[in-house]
Amino acid sequence: MTSIPSPFPLAAASPLEAALGLHRVLEPRGVLPQAAWRLDPSPSIAVDEVLVRVDRLNLDAASYRQLREAHGGDADKIRAAVLDIVATRGKMQNPVTGSGGMLTGTVAEVGPESPLGLRPGQRIATLVSLTLTPLVIADSLARWDGRSEQVPCDGHAVLFARSIAAVLPDDLSPELALAVMDVCGAPALTQRIVRESAAAGPAAGPVVAILGAAGKSGSLSAAAARAAGAAKIIGVVPHEAEAQLLRGAGALVDAIVIADARDPVGVAAAVERAGGPADVTVVCVDAPGCEGGAILSTAQGGTVIFFSMATSFSAAALGAEGMAADVRMLVGNGYVPGHADLALELIRTNPAVRALFERRIAE
Amino acid sequence: MTSIPSPFPLAAASPLEAALGLHRVLEPRGVLPQAAWRLDPSPSIAVDEVLVRVDRLNLDAASYRQLREAHGGDADKIRAAVLDIVATRGKMQNPVTGSGGMLTGTVAEVGPESPLGLRPGQRIATLVSLTLTPLVIADSLARWDGRSEQVPCDGHAVLFARSIAAVLPDDLSPELALAVMDVCGAPALTQRIVRESAAAGPAAGPVVAILGAAGKSGSLSAAAARAAGAAKIIGVVPHEAEAQLLRGAGALVDAIVIADARDPVGVAAAVERAGGPADVTVVCVDAPGCEGGAILSTAQGGTVIFFSMATSFSAAALGAEGMAADVRMLVGNGYVPGHADLALELIRTNPAVRALFERRIAE
Numbered sequence: 001m002t003s004i005p006s007p008f009p010l011a012a013a014s015p016l017e018a019a020l021g022l023h024r025v026l027e028p029r030g031v032l033p034q035a036a037w038r039l040d041p042s043p044s045i046a047v048d049e050v051l052v053r054v055d056r057l058n059l060d061a062a063s064y065r066q067l068r069e070a071h072g073g074d075a076d077k078i079r080a081a082v083l084d085i086v087a088t089r090g091k092m093q094n095p096v097t098g099s100g101g102m103l104t105g106t107v108a109e110v111g112p113e114s115p116l117g118l119r120p121g122q123r124i125a126t127l128v129s130l131t132l133t134p135l136v137i138a139d140s141l142a143r144w145d146g147r148s149e150q151v152p153c154d155g156h157a158v159l160f161a162r163s164i165a166a167v168l169p170d171d172l173s174p175e176l177a178l179a180v181m182d183v184c185g186a187p188a189l190t191q192r193i194v195r196e197s198a199a200a201g202p203a204a205g206p207v208v209a210i211l212g213a214a215g216k217s218g219s220l221s222a223a224a225a226r227a228a229g230a231a232k233i234i235g236v237v238p239h240e241a242e243a244q245l246l247r248g249a250g251a252l253v254d255a256i257v258i259a260d261a262r263d264p265v266g267v268a269a270a271v272e273r274a275g276g277p278a279d280v281t282v283v284c285v286d287a288p289g290c291e292g293g294a295i296l297s298t299a300q301g302g303t304v305i306f307f308s309m310a311t312s313f314s315a316a317a318l319g320a321e322g323m324a325a326d327v328r329m330l331v332g333n334g335y336v337p338g339h340a341d342l343a344l345e346l347i348r349t350n351p352a353v354r355a356l357f358e359r360r361i362a363e
Numbered sequence: 364m365t366s367i368p369s370p371f372p373l374a375a376a377s378p379l380e381a382a383l384g385l386h387r388v389l390e391p392r393g394v395l396p397q398a399a400w401r402l403d404p405s406p407s408i409a410v411d412e413v414l415v416r417v418d419r420l421n422l423d424a425a426s427y428r429q430l431r432e433a434h435g436g437d438a439d440k441i442r443a444a445v446l447d448i449v450a451t452r453g454k455m456q457n458p459v460t461g462s463g464g465m466l467t468g469t470v471a472e473v474g475p476e477s478p479l480g481l482r483p484g485q486r487i488a489t490l491v492s493l494t495l496t497p498l499v500i501a502d503s504l505a506r507w508d509g510r511s512e513q514v515p516c517d518g519h520a521v522l523f524a525r526s527i528a529a530v531l532p533d534d535l536s537p538e539l540a541l542a543v544m545d546v547c548g549a550p551a552l553t554q555r556i557v558r559e560s561a562a563a564g565p566a567a568g569p570v571v572a573i574l575g576a577a578g579k580s581g582s583l584s585a586a587a588a589r590a591a592g593a594a595k596i597i598g599v600v601p602h603e604a605e606a607q608l609l610r611g612a613g614a615l616v617d618a619i620v621i622a623d624a625r626d627p628v629g630v631a632a633a634v635e636r637a638g639g640p641a642d643v644t645v646v647c648v649d650a651p652g653c654e655g656g657a658i659l660s661t662a663q664g665g666t667v668i669f670f671s672m673a674t675s676f677s678a679a680a681l682g683a684e685g686m687a688a689d690v691r692m693l694v695g696n697g698y699v700p701g702h703a704d705l706a707l708e709l710i711r712t713n714p715a716v717r718a719l720f721e722r723r724i725a726e
Contacts, residue, residue: 014628014632016628016631016632017628020627020628020686022628030626031625031626031627031652031655032627032628032655032682032685032686033685034655034678034681034682034685035652035655035678035682097677098675098677098678098681099677099681100681127684128684128685128687129681129684129685131681131685132681132685162685162686162687163685163687164684164687185684262394263393263394264383264394264395265377265379265380265383265385265395268379269377269379289394289398292394292395292397292398306676306694309676309677309680309681311676312461312676313669313672313674313675313676313679313694314460314461314462314672315397315398315461316676316694317672317694317695317696317697318397318461318462318463318492318494318495318672318697319395319397319398320694320696320697320698321490321491321492321548321696321697321698322395322396322397322491322492322494322495322525323383323395323525324491324525324526324527324698325696325698326696326698326699326700327696328693328696329693329694329696330691330692330693330694331669331676331679331680331683331692331693331694332680333680333683333684333688333689333690333691333692334680334681334683334684335683335684335687335688335689336689337689
């Protein structure tokens with residue numbers, strides 16, 4: 001047995017620390033950029049960084065919803081709140097929800113040791129969260145009406161060596177590509193889990209329930225579940241208008257259930273009558289309180305994937321225990337290798353999902 | 364494709380609602396007991412309920428720590444805070460941490476339709492959280508000195524049909540059995556995941572890192588990982604005193620690392636030098652901010668199991684994305700069938716872990 005003490009703090013950042021952006025953390029020192037209260041968004045880049053001229057932010061749905069509700073939908077107040085967060089923190093991380101979003105822009109400068117393979121002039125989207133991306137807004141958000149999570153803006157941002165960015169495709173509008181890439185972790189992880197479940201379970205394939213199936217991550221996850229071998233997909237939506245959207249998406253799901261995902265017993269009973277309980281339940285509802293419903297809609301031995309940033313860790317852990325539910329619960333990791341390509345391919349090959357996205361963007 | 368509307372609210376509780384205890388929820392109506400602000404702890408039981416005369420509460424570590432820190436260690440204030448929570452909410456759920464704990468007592472009355480198989484007079488421990496257990500404290504906690512999470516008390520509690528309770532074993536002291544059963548979900552899930560990893564991975568077996576390895580859930584999880592075929596177990600502890608405890612536990616772990624689990628880069632570097640990164644990382648540290656260190660200590664394709672109630676869902680999800688880490692992240696479910704029996708068996712057959720527990724209890 002060996003005892004290995006932790007290293008002494010380094011005067012200069014190690015390569016790993018630099019790659020993760022620790023040199024940009026102002027407060028508190030030593031934590032990762034995502035956990036930091038305040039980052040240094042200076043446009044002077046290190047050798048392994050990339051400077052991006054930002055043209056659009058896409059706020060996380062839970063963050064935008066919180067801001068809109070906190071300010072009663074008042075556009076000036078919502079704009080002021082976002083400006084204040086970015087000016088104070090050097091990044092767009094909503095202090096209430098803890099979540100951020102993503103951005104698009106043009107590559108302005110590439111450090112000689114950046115491993116991201118980007119060139120100046122390329123239009124890109126970041127696939128790492130705004131919660132850890134140094135950001136300055138230079139135009140007071142004058143072009144944003146505050147009525148949508150898509151925020152046109154002028155400013156700059158910094159990417160680290162371990163950041164992830166994707167060049168925007170030529171064949172899709174930037175709005176569509178951005179909306180797709182924003183949620184691309186969900187279909188990628190759903191595909192992986194449904195495939196595993198299909199390989200391990202009954203020959204017919206798993207039953208998949210998707211809470212929030214008419215939304216962006218929900219509809220893409222449904223398409224991914226289908227491609228991965230789901231036997232039956234149950235789409236859960238909160239009201240008739242969302243059900244209509246989903247009906248318009250053809251065979252994306254096999255059954256549509258209208259239920260309040262925050263009502264555990266109600267949603268579980270409705271999913272059961274539609275062919276459940278599910279072997280895999282995917283939570284794409286950006287509202288708090290959906291943990292119990294997801295757990296109760298899932299068969300013993302099944303899996304719940306939580307993609308909503310409104311998920312409460314303790315509500316999930318204690319809820320499953322409290323209901324004697326032997327379910328595997330996954331924190332939806334936004335990074336799965338190849339996730340952007342998979343999501344863009346699902347949009348290209350699935351006209352119904354594409355139409356649904358285009359309607360959402362036009363809203 | 365079929366559309367199935369949600370059911371109309373029922374005037375009387377359905378059997379599922381009754382089994383889950385929804386009839387005990389006073390505020391807000393319709394949510395599960397764990398999500399409720401306030402429960403009805405009346406001692407008049409329904410046909411499928413069990414009434415328990417409570418003799419001891421075992422507060423969740425994160426909850427007790429928060430109470431102790433919020434009140435500067437003042438015993439009278441800590442006692443008053445617990446009494447106030449239970450009187451206000453009808454259950455012991457810390458409003459800050461959201462967590463509870465468990466209890467022991469004697470079965471006082473069993474409803475004729477209870478499926479739990481209990482008889483009046485049996486001494487039991489509840490294996491469902493206090494966060495959903497109707498509770499009344501009758502003795503003002505006069506016998507509790509406020510200096511430990513073990514709270515002697517007199518009062519009553521109610522178990523539902525879907526609650527889980529275990530009869531206390533004859534061959535172990537109640538304090539030891541309670542402490543073991545309080546954390547029995549951790550070794551059970553660790554065993555399952557390490558077994559899966561051993562079956563799928565290299566012949567030598569997986570490398571397992573345990574953050575908080577000298578604690579109760581950590582040491583039991585280490586014993587479970589060993590039994591499940593771990594090739595190497597790396598125990599991470601915060602300081603030399605904990606390292607001493609772990610060294611005293613013999614071959615429980617293969618390497619001891621002293622590192623601050625809240626320092627992601629520091630802990631990852633130390634784990635790597637001890638033989639990491641880990642295929643399976645188990646987080647048993649009851650302090651916030653350990654998500655990044657756990658993720659960064661885990662190999663690409665590996666698994667992190669979060670057992671700490673101080674885990675932040677968004678910090679885990681966004682942290683993994685922000686570090687481009689393709690790791691599977693599990694919410695530690697406190698319920699795995701057979702979990703209490705497994706944990707008690709690990710204690711019986713593992714004198715080193717038993718000694719470690721007995722030292723912790725005596726502290």
